[in-house]
Amino acid sequence: MCKRNDGFTLIELLIVVAIIGIIAAIAIPGLARARMSANEAAAISNLRAISTGQHSYSQYCNAFATTLPSLAFSPGGVPHAFLSPDLTSGASIVKSGYTQSIVPGATNTVVANLTPGCPAASGSAYYASAAPLTFAGTGTRRFATNGSGSIWQNTADAAIPEPFVAAGTISPIQ
Numbered sequence: 001m002c003k004r005n006d007g008f009t010l011i012e013l014l015i016v017v018a019i020i021g022i023i024a025a026i027a028i029p030g031l032a033r034a035r036m037s038a039n040e041a042a043a044i045s046n047l048r049a050i051s052t053g054q055h056s057y058s059q060y061c062n063a064f065a066t067t068l069p070s071l072a073f074s075p076g077g078v079p080h081a082f083l084s085p086d087l088t089s090g091a092s093i094v095k096s097g098y099t100q101s102i103v104p105g106a107t108n109t110v111v112a113n114l115t116p117g118c119p120a121a122s123g124s125a126y127y128a129s130a131a132p133l134t135f136a137g138t139g140t141r142r143f144a145t146n147g148s149g150s151i152w153q154n155t156a157d158a159a160i161p162e163p164f165v166a167a168g169t170i171s172p173i174q
Contacts, residue, residue, distance in 0.1 A: 042096035043130035053083035063111035063122035070119040097138030106162035
């Protein structure tokens with residue numbers, strides 16, 4: 001009688017596992033870099049949306065909003081807010097690995113609410129920022145913008161001070 005062995009040997013299975021391990025070791029760092037890059041692109045896009053919403057808001061209310069929820073304001077006769085609900089549901093929003101927020105700018109003065117229906121949180125200057133949840137984990141840059149509309153980056157894990165000045169790790173990206 002002839003004995004027949006169907007299946008794989010232990011050596012064959014170990015070789016397959018080793019090959020899969022090598023492929024994973026090559027692919028995972030690339031995936032992490034791609035994810036960070038996508039998070040940073042989303043943060044920049046969110047700051048552009050905030051800047052656009054702020055300038056539309058300032059045209060209607062004669063001032064800038066100093067909080068994200070203020071940009072959820074929908075003026076009379078207009079069917080939509082100045083900024084989408086996913087960016088206006090709180091004082092700071094966590095989205096795509098970044099925390100976005102708006103605070104009064106360095107040169108802010110409170111502006112009297114001259115336009116009926118505009119939120120009370122209005123001022124002459126704002127500072128919007130996007131910071132990674134974990135530096136070098138969800139992103140390697142911090143971003144900020146203000147009434148100028150320019151978006152700035154800092155490759156160090158520190159807030160970008162106003163007024164924006166290119167120096168060291170801080171530079172404009174647009």
